[in-house]
Amino acid sequence: xxxxxxxxxxxxxxxxxxxxxxxxxxxxxxxxxxxxxxxxxxxxxxxxxxxxxxxxxxxxxxxxxxxxxxxxxxxxxxxxxxxxxxxxxxxxxxxxxxxxxxxxxxxxxxxxxxx
Amino acid sequence: xxxxxxxxxxxxxxxxxxxxxxxxxxxxxxxxxxxxxxxxxxxxxxxxxxxxxxxxxxxxxxxxxxxxxxxxxxxxxxxxxxxxxxxxxxxxxxxxxxxxxxxxxxxxxxxxxx
Numbered sequence: 030x031x032x033x034x035x036x037x038x039x040x041x042x043x044x045x046x047x048x049x050x051x052x053x054x055x056x057x058x059x060x061x062x063x064x065x066x067x068x069x070x071x072x073x074x075x076x077x078x079x080x081x082x083x084x085x086x087x088x089x090x091x092x093x094x095x096x097x098x099x100x101x102x103x104x105x106x107x108x109x110x111x112x113x114x115x116x117x118x119x120x121x122x123x124x125x126x127x128x129x130x131x132x133x134x135x136x137x138x139x140x141x142x143x144x
Numbered sequence: 145x146x147x148x149x150x151x152x153x154x155x156x157x158x159x160x161x162x163x164x165x166x167x168x169x170x171x172x173x174x175x176x177x178x179x180x181x182x183x184x185x186x187x188x189x190x191x192x193x194x195x196x197x198x199x200x201x202x203x204x205x206x207x208x209x210x211x212x213x214x215x216x217x218x219x220x221x222x223x224x225x226x227x228x229x230x231x232x233x234x235x236x237x238x239x240x241x242x243x244x245x246x247x248x249x250x251x252x253x254x255x256x257x258x
Contacts, residue, residue, distance in 0.1 A: 033187070062245065072234065072248040085245050119187055131238070132178060133246060135187035 031056065033136035035120050041142045047108040050139045054101050054122030060084075061103040062133060063095060066117040075118075078103055110143045117141075146171040148237050150249035157225045158257050165220040165252045167235030177218040178236040178246065179209055188234060194218060205229070225256045 034053040042048050054061050062085075063075040074087040078097035095105045101122075107114055117140050121133035147170045157163045169175060176195055180188040192203025199211045209220045218235060232253050236246040 035187075060244075064246075064248075071250050074245040074247070077244060087245065121188075131176065131244070132190050132193050134190055135180070137185075137187045140185075 033120055033122050033134055035118075035136035035139050037139060038137065039140045039142075041144060042110050044110055044112060044143055046110050047106065048110060048141060050105045050107075050118055050120075050141075052103045052105070052120030052122075052136060054103070054120075055134055058122035058124055058134075059101050060123045060125060060131075061097055061101060062121045062123075063103070063105050064119045064121065065089075066119055066138070067115075072119075075105070107141075112143050115141060115143045146175075146237055146239060146247045148235050148247055148249035150233075150235055150252045152252050153250075154253045154255060156255045156257065159227050160224050163220075163222050163225045163229070163254065163256070165233050165235075165254060167218045167220065167249060168216050169218060169235070169237040170216060171237050171239050174240045175237050176240055177209075177211065179203065179207070179218075179220050180234045180236060180248075182232040182234065182251075191220070191233075225254075227256050227258050230254055230256045 036051045060079045062077040065073050076095050077085040081097045092108045097103045117138045119138045121135045123131050123133045149168045178193045179191040182188050191207050192201050194201050194211045202208045207222050232251050234251050235249040238246050
């Protein structure tokens with residue numbers, strides 16, 4: 030079974046621009062979550078989608094948004110980029126949103142650098 | 145609110161010796177607990193989980209973890225460390241009910257010396 034696929038792997042953007050990151054979950058997984066990883070803040074939850082609906086949202090400004098498509102693929106968008114948005118963005122998929130089969134399987138991440 | 149503490153930024157151990165990476169948690173109600181490993185420039189790789197039942201959980205690559213409810217701990221262990229185990233290890237928790245998001249600890253860097 031193919032793992033979680035994130036594209037692109039690396040991205041350099043300028044302050045004020047917007048960016049869209051893509052995530053393809055493991056086949057059959059309907060829950061997709063996004064996390065931001067930085068040296069200072071560690072791993073922080075952004076949001077979770079299940080069956081095209083946002084189930085949970087972390088404490089990030091409205092510039093961060095996401096969506097999930099009917100095939101469970103997900104995109105994350107950050108508008109009006111700031112230098113502090115530079116991070117590794119990780120997508121994770123799991124079989125269920127709740128219940129016991131909720132271990133998350135992570136992609137390799139997208140390294141976003143804002144200059 | 146839930147939280148995870150990994151008190152050691154780094155753990156050093158000699159190859160062949162047993163290793164322990166510590167984790168304590170705080171959560172309302174019963175927890176689901178997880179351990180992940182991260183190699184340089186890679187995503188997180190799932191090692192093991194505690195859902196319910198036996199307090200000793202076995203996972204991938206010879207790792208195991210012991211759930212201790214009274215001490216709210218979930219320490220990661222391995223009987224004999226390998227140099228290839230050197231990586232960044234994260235403990236994570238989420239409640240069995242309510243908010244589904246994982247809360248991660250700050251990570252512990254494991255360095256296994258030959």
